Amino acid sequence: MNQKEEAVPDPARAALEQQLMQDPRFPARPVWWHEGTVLAVGMINDGGVKDKAAEDVCQLLHQQGLNNTSVEVYDLLKIQQDDDWNLIGKASCR
Structure with missing residues (x-):
């Protein structure tokens, strides 16, 4: 069975983007x-x-239950x- 993945909700996206703004490794907005x-x-x-930086972002997502x-x-x-x-x-x- 091929399931369509569920999109990250907008509030969670906004919260993650706020966290990334605090990290100088990710200067691009949006x-x-x-x-x-x-x-x-x-x-x-x-x-x-x-890859390590990407894994760090995954940790932020996991903190939000994503x-x-x-x-x-x-x-x-x-x-x-x-x-x-x-x-x-x-x-x-x-």
Whole structure:
């Protein structure tokens, strides 16, 4: 059976975005939600893989009781300069 994932409710999204605003690693506003279940955040690419940062965002989601999401981290400067969504990290929050 193929179940459609349930989108993260707007209040939970807003609360998470407020938390991310406190973390200087995530300077991009807004964050992006794909179909309400995949959270995309922008970070400065220093050459390292950003899976740990994505896992940290998963922990924030888990604190709100949300465990049916994924986090993707994109190179912020590539998006701003070239509209190139270069994936530099990811985590499953399941």
